[in-house]
């Protein structure tokens with residue numbers, strides 16, 4: 143039986159004190175039927191952890207230590223008490239800005255399939271559960287390539303990962319066109335893609351596929367959360383904008399009961 147997970151991705155929002163205040167406002171909605179985790183910016187992690195709430199990071203660098211200015215290792219996050227970490231978000235893969243950024247820059251600014259995999263390996267070694275984001279752009283969907291794009295992202299990210307390790311990974315299906323746009327993927331299609339993800343996982347990390355949680359992310363709000371979370375292959379949500387509004391996020395947490 144998979145326990146639902148409701149994760150709030152605060153992105154580049156909230157100071158440390160604002161974040162701690164928000165957590166104290168939502169804590170009354172936590173319940174035993176689901177796990178809740180908030181993912182603040184790096185600078186707000188410590189204040190968030192001091193509230194006692196489960197806390198995730200939004201990114202990590204895969205090397206243990208060294209001359210990597212501006213980077214944070216998985217060991218550093220684990221030492222603080224961080225238990226989850228997002229990897230491969232469309233905003234860090236650079237897919238979000240694809241139209242605005244010159245193609246030649248993407249190699250410098252973006253995660254690649256290989257760096258996503260290296261981050262997963264580093265997180266697992268440090269005892270942190272990776273939240274692996276996958277999803278297609280609008281152009282990829284319109285070209286009929288949704289499933290192939292996601293299968294490619296999954297197989298690259300999970301290459302060489304044992305099924306024991308894979309059972310600790312959470313996959314988040316985040317269609318790029320639904321992020322921050324107010325456009326939610328309709329529930330039957332979100333369930334279809336999450337079911338396709340589970341079938342693909344069977345081929346990649348056989349024994350773990352039924353245990354792994356698959357979240358939906360992209361304009362999740364109080365009004366659509368219960369419907370999405372009721373689907374057999376959707377085990378919770380990765381919530382952006384709505385996780386910054388206490389009443390909205392509390393209602394989403396309740397929807398995972």
Ligand code: 13P
Nearest residue numbers: 151321322360361382383
């Ligand atoms: P929104 O919920 O704001 O669409 O963001 C989703 C997301 O990117 C979560 O990681």
